[in-house]
Each structure stands twice: as structure tokens, then as C-alpha cells.
Amino acid sequence: MTDKIDNKLVQGKHNHHRCIDHxxxxxxxxxxxxxxxxxxxxxxxxxxxxENHKAVGAYELLDLFREFDPNAKPVTIYRSLDFxxxxxxxxxxxxxxxxxxxxxxxxxxxxxxxxxxQCKNAFEIDATAVYENLFALSKQAQFEPQYLTLELHGxxxxxxxx
Amino acid sequence: MTDKIDNKLVQGKHNHHRCIDHxxxxxxxxxxxxxxxxxxxxxxxxxxxxENHKAVGAYELLDLFREFDPNAKPVTIYRSLDFxxxxxxxxxxxxxxxxxxxxxxxxxxxxxxxxxxQCKNAFEIDATAVYENLFALSKQAQFEPQYLTLELHGxxxxxxxx
DNA sequence: CTTTAAAATGTAATATTATAACATTTCATT
DNA sequence: AATGAAATGTTATAATATTACATTTTAAAG
Ligand SMILES: [Zn+2]
Ligand SMILES: [Zn+2]
Ligand SMILES: [Zn+2]
Ligand SMILES: [Zn+2]
Numbered sequence: 001m002t003d004k005i006d007n008k009l010v011q012g013k014h015n016h017h018r019c020i021d022h023x024x025x026x027x028x029x030x031x032x033x034x035x036x037x038x039x040x041x042x043x044x045x046x047x048x049x050x051e052n053h054k055a056v057g058a059y060e061l062l063d064l065f066r067e068f069d070p071n072a073k074p075v076t077i078y079r080s081l082d083f084x085x086x087x088x089x090x091x092x093x094x095x096x097x098x099x100x101x102x103x104x105x106x107x108x109x110x111x112x113x114x115x116x117x118q119c120k121n122a123f124e125i126d127a128t129a130v131y132e133n134l135f136a137l138s139k140q141a142q143f144e145p146q147y148l149t150l151e152l153h154g155x156x157x158x159x160x161x162x
Numbered sequence: 163m164t165d166k167i168d169n170k171l172v173q174g175k176h177n178h179h180r181c182i183d184h185x186x187x188x189x190x191x192x193x194x195x196x197x198x199x200x201x202x203x204x205x206x207x208x209x210x211x212x213e214n215h216k217a218v219g220a221y222e223l224l225d226l227f228r229e230f231d232p233n234a235k236p237v238t239i240y241r242s243l244d245f246x247x248x249x250x251x252x253x254x255x256x257x258x259x260x261x262x263x264x265x266x267x268x269x270x271x272x273x274x275x276x277x278x279x280q281c282k283n284a285f286e287i288d289a290t291a292v293y294e295n296l297f298a299l300s301k302q303a304q305f306e307p308q309y310l311t312l313e314l315h316g317x318x319x320x321x322x323x324x
Numbered sequence: 325c326t327t328t329a330a331a332a333t334g335t336a337a338t339a340t341t342a343t344a345a346c347a348t349t350t351c352a353t354t
Numbered sequence: 355a356a357t358g359a360a361a362t363g364t365t366a367t368a369a370t371a372t373t374a375c376a377t378t379t380t381a382a383a384g
Contacts, residue, residue, distance in 0.1 A: 037360075037361080039350095039362090057341080059341070073363080073365085074341085074342070074343090075342085075362090075363090075364090079361085094257040094311065097342095112300070116305075117308065130292055130296055130299075133295065134274060134289065134292055138276055141276065142318075143317070145314055145315075147316075148315070149257045149314075150296075150311070151310070151311040152297075152310050153309050154300065154305050155305070156305060157305065199332080199381095201333090219369085219370080220370070233334090235336085237333090237335085237371085238333075238334085240370095
């Protein structure tokens with residue numbers, strides 16, 4: 001399984017095993033704390049999402065998952081995604097119908113997802129100030145803000161040259 | 163056709179005929195300027211989107227459109243939506259797979275869409291500062307920003323009470 | 325006024341994304 | 355061991371969107 005990881009594909013050079021391990025450890029912690037069950041299926045789905053930093057579609061994930069269970073059905077993936085999203089371990093990229101693992105699920109965060117249109121890598125950076133700004137703006141318009149969809153499309157540093 | 167408009171449904175009280183007329187006039191102007199063809203079908207689709215300020219799905223739109231042409235197919239709607247979105251007359255709300263008419267298509271604008279989770283009304287307010295902030299932030303992360311998906315979910319003023 | 329080529333539309337089929345409904349199994353607790 | 359809630363299995367289907375190719379409409383040229 002680990003030999004599928006292709007470090008050339010991820011944003012910047014880094015030991016990607018650490019990302020996966022960290023994400024899985026955080027997942028354990030979060031579930032322990034909330035008394036939720038990180039079952040085998042859920043862990044496998046999370047692991048697959050973590051295999052690179054690209055946004056991954058549910059059916060793409062299903063194909064990958066079928067190496068664990070050839071008979072897996074869409075609903076299995078969607079159920080796991082729902083579970084993982086509910087507890088903040090996975091984010092949905094609405095503009096792509098795709099999913100990424102959150103790399104900072106252990107702490108509360110208000111972030112923008114930067115999505116490279118070329119390589120599809122997606123990563124989060126803090127945008128707390130932006131949230132505050134927008135919430136304030138919307139309140140001025142007598143709107144009661146609840147949650148924000150914030151996705152910035154562009155080119156990552158690796159894809160800008162040429 | 164006009165007697166379908168229900169002003170109780172729209173954000174605040176206003177003469178909704180003006181919204182439709184304005185949107186259609188702007189559409190004419192934009193197409194004239196860009197030498198594009200605002201065909202009957204495209205105008206009808208835009209008109210239907212304008213009939214209220216709610217986000218409307220493509221198939222919902224198709225149902226409405228079938229009062230013009232009972233044999234209309236999904237692709238007709240999607241083609242018109244693509245055309246209207248390309249020239250900024252319509253925006254897609256990614257988090258809802260739904261569409262709204264832009265009320266300020268005549269001028270360049272950087273806005274956030276405020277979406278009421280209760281009544282589904284959606285309207286835009288200016289967010290130029292937020293764009294600049296985010297673009298600057300992302301550049302610091304060596305990301306080249308291109309376009310932003312910015313959708314704020316919450317409750318509109320009419321839906322906050324009780 | 326024809327010819328022509330591009331744009332728009334018609335038509336059918338299909339791809340992609342996501343959920344509903346109900347049966348069965350697993351698991352923690354009693 | 356009994357119990358009930360949570361998770362999973364299984365089947366079907368809903369909802370959203372696109373592809374491919376035929377035909378018609380339109381604007382512009384000759
Ligand atoms: Zn996150
Ligand atoms: Zn890239
Ligand atoms: Zn707009
Ligand atoms: Zn409302």
C-alpha cells in the first residue's frame with residue numbers, strides 16, 4: 001500500500017508518510033474524544049484520501065477502495081465520507097465534487113482551500129481574518145452567517161513555471 | 163407569465179418586475195457589446211431564473227421551461243446556463259448545484275453570495291476587500307490566485323425570527 | 325439573392341454524483 | 355447470554371451533467 005505514494009505528485013517535497021500517519025493518529029484521537037468509532041472501513045477510506053494531497057472524487061475513491069473490498073458499493077464510500085466530514089477530518093471541495101483530508105483537524109480552524117487547476121493538489125491555509133470580515137459584512141446586511149464555502153482556484157508553486 | 167411572480171417570496175419587499183426587466187435589459191446590452199446572441203431560448207432561461215431570488219436547480223428550471231417547450235431536454239438548459247454564466251449574467255452556487263441571476267452583471271464585481279438555508283433566497287453583496295485579502299494571502303503561500311468560490315450560508319433577515 | 329461556414333439547436337444516449345430503503349451483522353453494554 | 359444501537363450489506367434509484375452527432379438557423383460574403 002505504502003509504495004503507491006508518489007512524492008513527486010504532492011505539493012513541495014515532504015515525507016508523505018508523516019502526513020498519513022499524522023492524519024490517522026489525529027483521527028484516532030478525535031474519535032476517542034468524541035466516543036465515535038473509527039471502524040476499519042472508515043480508516044481505510046481516510047487513508048486512501050490521504051494518499052496524496054489531491055482532491056479525490058467519491059467514485060475514484062471507490063475504485064481505490066475496491067482493492068480492499070472488490071464488492072464495495074458507492075454508499076459505503078459516501079457513508080464514510082459523511083462520517084469523516086462530520087468530525088472535520090475530511091473537507092468537501094464543493095466546486096469540484098471532491099474531497100481532501102484535513103491536515104489540521106486536531107485544532108479548530110477557519111481556512112481557505114487553495115486548489116491548483118493544473119495538478120489538482122489542494123491545501124488549506126488559515127483565513128480567520130477573512131471569516132471575521134465576511135461575517136461582519138453579512139451582519140451589516142442583516143444576514144445571520146453560519147458557515148462559509150471558501151475555495152480559491154489558481155496555480156500552485158510547482159505548476160506556475162512554463 | 164408575470165402573474166407567477168410571488169413577491170412574498172423574495173428578499174424584502176420590492177417590485178420584482180423591475181428586477182426581471184433590468185436583468186433582461188442588461189443581458190441585451192452585454193450581448194450587444196460582446197456581439198453574442200441572446201436567443202429566444204437563452205432569454206427565456208434567464209427570465210425563468212429571474213422569476214424569484216432563490217437558487218434554482220437545472221432540472222427545476224427544465225420543468226419551468228417546459229411550459230415554453232414541452233419537449234425540452236436537459237442539455238438545452240445546461241447550454242443556456244453555460245452561455246449565461248460565461249458572460250456573467252448567471253452565477254452557479256457550487257454548494258447547492260443551483261443557479262441565480264446576477265443583479266449587477268453590468269459592472270465588474272467581486273461579491274460573496276449570501277444563501278438563506280431556510281427560504282433559499284440568495285443575493286450578492288460586495289466583497290472586494292475580501293478578494294484582495296485572500297489573493298494577497300495566497301500569494302504569500304506562493305499560490306497564483308485565479309478565481310474564488312465564495313458562498314456564505316446562514317439566515318436572511320426574514321427567516322431569523324422564531 | 326444565393327452560397328457558405330459558424331453558431332445554435334434537436335435528439336438520443338450515457339456519464340457522474342449522490343441518496344433511499346430495508347435487511348443483516350457487529351459491538352458495547354447490561 | 356440478552357439487548358439495542360450503530361454500522362454495514364444489498365439493491366435500487368434519484369439527481370446532476372455531458373457527449374456525440376444530426377439538423378436548422380444565422381450572419382456575412384460573394
Ligand atoms: Zn481543515
Ligand atoms: Zn499544481
Ligand atoms: Zn453577480
Ligand atoms: Zn430566508
